[in-house]
Every structure is written in C-alpha cells, then in structure tokens.
Amino acid sequence: MSKKAIRISIYIVLFALVFSLCAMFPNTGDDWFRMGLAKSLTSPLALVRTVIDKWMTNNARILGNILAYPAGGNILYRDISRSIIIFLLIVFTAKASGIDGIGGLFAVSALLFTIPRELFREVYPWAAGFYNYVPPVLLILVYLHQVFKKGENLIAAFFLGFASQLFIENATLYSLALDVILIAYWLYKKTKPLKIVLYHLIGAIIGAVLLFASPAYSGIFTSGGSYDVGGSSLLDTMDFNLTIILNSTVLGCPVILIGIPLLLIIRHLRSKNTALYLLLFGASILSIVMLIGGIPYLRIFAISWYLIIMSVTICASTGEERTKQILYMLSAAIFAGPLLIVNPIGPRCLFGSYVFLILYMLETAKHLEIDKRALTAISAICACAVFAYWMYRYVPVHNADKERISAIETAMSEHRSSVTVKRLPNGEYMWEPESKKIEYAYFYNTPGDFTINFE
Numbered sequence: 001m002s003k004k005a006i007r008i009s010i011y012i013v014l015f016a017l018v019f020s021l022c023a024m025f026p027n028t029g030d031d032w033f034r035m036g037l038a039k040s041l042t043s044p045l046a047l048v049r050t051v052i053d054k055w056m057t058n059n060a061r062i063l064g065n066i067l068a069y070p071a072g073g074n075i076l077y078r079d080i081s082r083s084i085i086i087f088l089l090i091v092f093t094a095k096a097s098g099i100d101g102i103g104g105l106f107a108v109s110a111l112l113f114t115i116p117r118e119l120f121r122e123v124y125p126w127a128a129g130f131y132n133y134v135p136p137v138l139l140i141l142v143y144l145h146q147v148f149k150k151g152e153n154l155i156a157a158f159f160l161g162f163a164s165q166l167f168i169e170n171a172t173l174y175s176l177a178l179d180v181i182l183i184a185y186w187l188y189k190k191t192k193p194l195k196i197v198l199y200h201l202i203g204a205i206i207g208a209v210l211l212f213a214s215p216a217y218s219g220i221f222t223s224g225g226s227y228d229v230g231g232s233s234l235l236d237t238m239d240f241n242l243t244i245i246l247n248s249t250v251l252g253c254p255v256i257l258i259g260i261p262l263l264l265i266i267r268h269l270r271s272k273n274t275a276l277y278l279l280l281f282g283a284s285i286l287s288i289v290m291l292i293g294g295i296p297y298l299r300i301f302a303i304s305w306y307l308i309i310m311s312v313t314i315c316a317s318t319g320e321e322r323t324k325q326i327l328y329m330l331s332a333a334i335f336a337g338p339l340l341i342v343n344p345i346g347p348r349c350l351f352g353s354y355v356f357l358i359l360y361m362l363e364t365a366k367h368l369e370i371d372k373r374a375l376t377a378i379s380a381i382c383a384c385a386v387f388a389y390w391m392y393r394y395v396p397v398h399n400a401d402k403e404r405i406s407a408i409e410t411a412m413s414e415h416r417s418s419v420t421v422k423r424l425p426n427g428e429y430m431w432e433p434e435s436k437k438i439e440y441a442y443f444y445n446t447p448g449d450f451t452i453n454f455e
Contacts (some may be wrong), residue, residue: 009104010105011091014105014109015087017383017384017387018086018090019079019083020387020391021387022079022082022083022086022124023079023398024391024395024398025125025398026397026398027127027438028125028126028431028435029128029431030126030437031126032435032438032439032440034068034072034127034128035072035073035441036443037069037072037440038069038070038072038073041069041070041073044205047070050069051065051066052267056214057216057228058216059164059216060214060216061132061410062210063135063166063167064131064166064167067131068127068128068132069133071127072441085130085134085135085138086087088138089137089138089141091105092141092142093141093359094108094362095141096141097362097363097366098362098363098366101376101377103376103377103378103379104362104379106366106379107362107379107382107383108358108362109379109386109387110379110382111255111362112206112355112358113387114253114386116248116252117254117429118247119252119350119351120429121430122347122348123351125430125431126430126431129348133167133351134351135273136171136175139160140164140174141185142282143157143160143200147182147197150194151194152195152196154195154196156196157199157200158199158200158203159176160203161179161202161203162204162214163207165208165210166211167426169342170335170336170337170339170349171335172208172211173208173334174331174334174335175200175204175208176201176204176208179200179204181195181199181278181330182194183197185212192344210300227441241341241343241345242340244339244345244346244347245350246302248305248347248350248353248354249300249332249336249353249357250290250305250357251298253357254291256354256358257290257291257305258287260357260360260361260364261284261309264280264283264309264312264316264364265277266368267364268280268312273316279311279312280308282308283305283309283388286301286304286308287305288303306329306333313326314326321366321367323406325363325364328356328357328359328363329357329360331359332353332357335350335356335424336349336353394426394429396425396426397425397429397430400424400425401424404422407419408421408452409442411450412444416450418450418451418453419452419453421452421453421455422454434454435454439451
C-alpha cells in the first residue's frame with residue numbers, strides 16, 4: 001500500500017472515531033433552546049433574519065450563530081459538521097506544529113481530547129458552546145499554517161482574518177494581537193512582513209468592528225447587558241477569573257503541567273548549562289506541588305511555572321524553534337488575557353489557550369528526534385485509549401437520552417400536560433444536562449405549555 005493510501009486510511013479512521021464520539025453527545029443547556037428556535041428556521045433567509053435580530057439585541061457572534069442554530073433542528077448536520085470541524089482541527093494543529101505525519105495526527109488527537117473535564121464538557125458535547133469556541137481556533141491555526149509556509153493567497157488570508165472575528169471576543173482580540181506581534185517581529189528582524197499578514201489584519205479589523213458594533217455590547221462597562229467588565233470590583237473579578245483560567249489550562253491538566261517540563265528536560269539533556277537545569281528542576285518541583293495540590297497559593301506557583309518555562313525557552317532555544325515556542329506561550333497568555341476582567345466566563349473560553357500549550361509541547365517534541373515508528377505506535381495507542389475512555393462515559397448517556405426523548409414524545413402523543421423523565425448518567429460530564437430549556441424544544445403551542453420534570 002502506498003504512503004498516500006495509508007494516510008487516507010488514517011484520515012478515515014480518525015474521522016470515524018471523531019464521528020462516533022460526536023454521535024454520542026446529547027442536547028444540553030442552550031442546545032434545547034436552539035432546537036426550539038430551529039422550528040422557525042424554515043429557509044436560509046429565515047436563518048439570516050434571526051442572526052441579524054440576535055446581533056441587534058443580545059448575541060453578536062454572527063458566524064457562531066449561523067453554524068449553531070441549524071444544528072438544533074438537524075441531528076445529522078450537527079454530528080457531521082461537528083466531526084468535520086474537529087477533524088480539521090486535528091489536521092491543522094498537526095500542520096501548525098510541523099508534526100503532521102501519522103504519528104503526529106494520533107498524538108494531536110490524544111492531546112486535544114485529554115483536557116480537563118470542565119473544559120471538555122463545555123467545548124465538545126455542548127453544541128451551543130462548540131460552534132462558538134472551536135471554529136475560531138481552527139481558523140487561526142489554518143492562518144498560522146499559511147504564515148509558516150510563507151503562503152501567498154491574499155484573499156484567503158483576508159477572509160480567514162474576517163471570519164475568525166465573528167465568534168468569541170477573546171479570539172477576536174487575539175487575532176488582532178497576533179498580526180501585530182508578527183509585524184513587530186519582522187520589523188525587529190528588519191525583514192519585510194508577509195503580505196498575507198497585512199491582508200489578514202485588514203480582514204480582522206473589519207470583522208472586529210462588525211462584531212463590537214453590535215448593541216449587545218452597549219452596557220459592557222455599566223453592567224447593563226449580558227457582559228460586564230470588572231463587575232463591582234475589578235480586583236475581585238480578576239482574582240476569581242484567574243482561578244478559572246489556570247484550572248482550565250495548567251492546574252487542571254496534568255498532561256500540560258508535567259509534560260512540558262519533562263519534554264524540556266529531555267530536549268536539553270545534553271546541555272551543560274547549570275542555570276538552565278536549575279530552572280527546569282524548579283519547574284518540575286512546581287509541577288509536582290501543583291499536581292498534588294491541597295496547599296494555598298497554587299495560582300502563584302502556576303504563574304511562576306509559566307514564567308520559568310518562558311525563561312527556559314528564551315535562554316535555551318534558538319532559531320525557528322525558539323520563535324515558535326515563544327509565540328505559542330505568548331499566544332496562550334494573550335488568548336486568556338481579556339478574560340481576566342470580563343464577567344461571566346467559563347472554562348470553554350480557554351480552549352484556544354489550551355491548544356496553544358499543546359502546540360508548544362509538540363514544537364518541543366519535534367526536536368527530540370523520536371523514532372517515527374515508535375511515535376506512531378505510542379500515539380495510536382494513546383489516541384485509541386482516550387477515545388475509548390470518552391465513549392465509555394458517553395455511550396450510557398446516549399442510550400439514556402434516547403429513552404428520555406422517547407418518553408417525552410410518547411407523553412406528547414397522548415396529549416399530556418407534563419412528563420417526568422430520569423436524569424442522565426454521568427451528569428458531571430455535561431453542561432446543564434437537566435436544563436428546563438428543554439421545554440423550548442418540546443411544546444404544543446408556546447414554550448412552557450408542556451412541562452418536563454426530572455427525577
């Protein structure tokens with residue numbers, strides 16, 4: 001079998017694994033509201049009108065809504081579109097890291113799903129969250145891949161910049177910051193910036209203006225809308241949000257916490273730089289302390305860990321490796337930065353930061369000269385184990401959800417006014433699994449005229 005045929009076969013296997021998992025995810029939280037909303041979306045024009053209405057009132061995330069709203073009324077579209085986006089995320093994460101062989105694809109697959117439970121349940125199973133928080137990260141990765149390749153497709157760069165701005169706010173601000181960083185870097189190096197960066201920046205500015213022109217943000221500084229900057233106390237908000245940020249990236253993710261210092265130690269094993277090893281030793285001790293937990297000041301330790309990793313990167317790496325590693329670590333921080341002062345936020349907002357930390361790990365691993373066959377075998381085993389774990393968690397949920405929906409539809413066919421259904425198993429792995437928003441999806445004439453209770 002040729003290498004091309006093997007690669008295509010791996011793509012098919014990966015997509016099948018992703019699709020199988022996505023098909024197990026039930027509707028939760030706002031998904032039910034969107035299922036009810038989908039009843040009114042009888043044509044593409046109706047979808048456009050609804051998105052415009054939302055932009056003018058309380059939801060400015062234009063492309064996120066365009067993707068999410070139809071998913072409420074079409075399960076096949078939801079499962080296929082979600083699978084395609086995740087599959088492309090795997091491919092372009094591997095491409096951006098430079099490890100896009102078969103082993104790299106499996107390694108990325110495992111890492112993208114080895115995330116804190118609280119982050120996982122708000123990003124992958126919850127469709128309303130997925131369509132707003134995953135696609136912009138994919139668009140950014142596609143753009144970075146073009147930058148690293150020194151691509152010249154200016155139109156594609158413009159539309160990547162424009163489209164990435166129409167989902168979530170911190171991704172919007174990050175895209176702008178990314179282009180500024182790239183231009184500043186090239187000016188520092190006294191080289192001419194790539195044209196695609198300028199075109200991407202123009203598209204990003206136009207998209208950002210369109211997003212933030214929405215009246216939904218009119219009360220952002222006065223607590224008069226859905227978003228609130230600072231709240232009653234800016235310091236209290238920053239203190240509370242910092243815990244969410246660190247738990248969703250470093251503290252709650254042993255793969256990142258232990259993996260990065262370990263890879264750096266292996267990477268620089270032959271170095272005779274004593275100061276370097278003292279720094280890495282310090283990062284490793286902090287990792288162990290934070291992994292064990294149970295002591296105060298973990299946030300200080302986590303920030304110290306980040307600063308040590310940055311110091312090692314700056315001092316011990318060279319050339320393109322150092323440039324990319326610094327970019328990824330800065331990206332993780334910049335992506336999370338705006339979240340410090342905004343209410344409300346959730347772990348889902350940190351998905352981009354998590355992906356950039358993965359890219360840092362992969363960039364470090366790329367220079368370890370690992371045997372490709374060993375990498376492929378180990379990565380394939382890890383990926384299969386990760387998918388098997390999540391299937392173990394969500395297959396019972398899927399079966400119980402089918403029974404619950406059947407009970408609801410039976411009650412409605414009998415013209416009952418209410419029904420009581422069982423709670424889903426493994427509820428901690430889902431976002432709002434027993435939300436009363438389910439009544440927006442199942443009703444006779446208006447939402448709420450059919451009551452659904454949970455036992």
